[in-house]
Amino acid sequence: MKETAEGRAVMDKYRLERRLGGGGMGDLWLGFDIKLRRRVVIKFIRSFAATEPELVARFEREARASARVRSPYVIETYDYGVDRGCAFIVMEYLEGEDLNRRLEREERIPLAQATALFTQLGKALDAIHAAGVIHRDLKPGNIFITSSAGDDLVKVLDFGVAKSSCSRDRITKTGMVLGTPRYMSPEQTMAPRQVDYRSDLWSMAVILYRAITGQCPFAGANINELVRHICQTSFPKASKLAPELPPGIDAFFARTFEFDPEARFQSGKEMMEAFSAIVQVPASPPSSESLRAIPVPPPSERSAIVKRSAVGAVVAPLRCAVDDQTTMAAMLAAPANDLGSPTATDAAVEPASASCDRHSEVVLDSRVLPPLRVPWMVAVGLLIAAACVVFHSVAEGAPWSLEAAESPAAGGP
Known part of the structure; x- marks a missing residue:
């Protein structure tokens, strides 16, 4: 050599x-x-x-x-x-395949297998977070499946954009979003420097949704549309895509995709315990007990979400063909569609079901971010009330000015 x-x-x-x-x-x-x-x-x-x-x-x-x-x-x-x-x-060195290739081949994973795989993934994330690390790029291509004593063994890979949860991120530049867009949490798309471990749990939920329904919950023709759907938490119900899923699955994903991180599951263990309980529900007609929604913390206990960050123009990801090897290293080198659907060029090099499994550095357009969730009707009411006061003063012939309004006692004794 x-x-x-x-x-x-x-x-x-x-x-x-x-x-x-x-x-x-x-x-x-x-x-x-x-x-x-x-x-x-x-x-x-x-x-x-x-x-x-x-x-x-x-x-x-x-x-x-x-x-x-x-x-x-x-x-x-x-x-x-x-x-x-x-x-x-x-x-x-590992031998096997990444989860992305398994999903491309099988489209959906049986619930029992998904429970086993994602329980391991939840334990991996809990260990990563306990070590003070936030992965920030969890996706099927970074989840490798090898074998141990004849059983599937999950290995989380690629800490290339990970950060320490106890230190400021001085490497990520303002306006730069590190990760793979389709698997990002709302806070990761808006304020990437301020994400915490719950952003990884969001990504895990996206992968689980894809694994059992055959489709990612969030998609879009371009990055702007994709991020808009993520920030609006707009996604189809899992039971609509896979009617055979057990009762309670929609309530489960409704909680995993809450906009407020405080309202989501707070650990991989908690998430998979809730999922396992749903999967164990018998396939007989659901009772009122089984249809109860998964409890969500009340609004008073939820923390405010991070503020939107200033962002700029979109940088489109690059594409290339991939080599079909079944080694741990091969999947690290395999880029794929970063959006929600393949382009005309992409269709020539990989199937339409390929997902966004290449980590990217994109700068998002601020126009795609959701409006601040404020009581706008109250604000409009206050403006109308202020206008009425001004018009009344003018109608009565009383002089009015901004200075007078701000200092009503300016005359004094």
């Missing part, structure tokens, strides 16, 4: 075997740990990113965030280093 900067950087510890693919700012190689005698995946920062301090910092943050989490449901990071200007991350 021709000697490269990557090869020189790691040849004393790892042997490079072949290139597996490339992601946004990293190249993935299949490697072999010479001392421990095991296969690994090595991610190298690309040359264009190696000269950008912000991108190098993000690459290092990815390694630290992944290494901080200790969970059987999160990919393990073995090593990180910079040698001769080349930064690299060494991760465990």
Whole structure:
């Protein structure tokens, strides 16, 4: 193999075997740990990113965030280093497929299988959040399914846009939204620097909805329309797309997609316990007990949602064909549709059911964001009342001015 900067950087510890693919700012190689005698995946920062301090910092943050989490449901990071200007991350090697490819092949996942997979995913998110990390780009392409003792084992991958929940995000620029649009929470589209762990739970709910109905809840012909639907929490009922789903499923998703994070489930465990209880309901005609809505915290206990951030124009995502490999690294290199539906060009390279599984950096148009939820009728009433006072004063012949109105006692004794 021709000697490269990557090869020189790691040849004393790892042997490079072949290139597996490339992601946004990293190249993935299949490697072999010479001392421990095991296969690994090595991610190298690309040359264009190696000269950008912000991108190098993000690459290092990815390694630290992944290494901080200790969970059987999160990919393990073995090593990180910079040698001769080349930064690299060494991760465990997995065989299997990502959830995106499984959904493309099977369209829907049986409820029992979905319960098993997403219970593991919920445990992974709880471990990630307990470690003080927010993933910010959870999607089917970042959920890998491998095998352990003959059973499916979930592994959460790619912490490339993760951030620490206890520190300010100084790498994300104002107006830049990091993540994959279709799986973003409302607060992530409006104020990406202020998101917390509940944004990951929203993304998990979007994936679960897609897994059991065959369709993402939020879609749009372009990013503006997609984000509008997300912020308005406008989505079809799951029971309309899959009538065979058990009673209570619509109330479950109504809570997972509440606009206010305080009204949603507060952990992966809580979400999957509620889902499991619904799935266990028998298929017989529903009783009044089974149709009760999942309780939601009263409005008085909900916190205000983050304010809208100033944003600019839309940057359209790029597209490319993907290589059909079934390795952990291959799916990291596979971009897909970031919106809600394929374009004419996309249809030539992948099926229409392909989803938005490439993380993107987009700047959203402020015109797509929802209006502030204020009691506008009260505001209109106050304006009308003020106008009536002015007209009455004019009709009585009394002088009126803004200064007089603001200082009624200006005359004094």
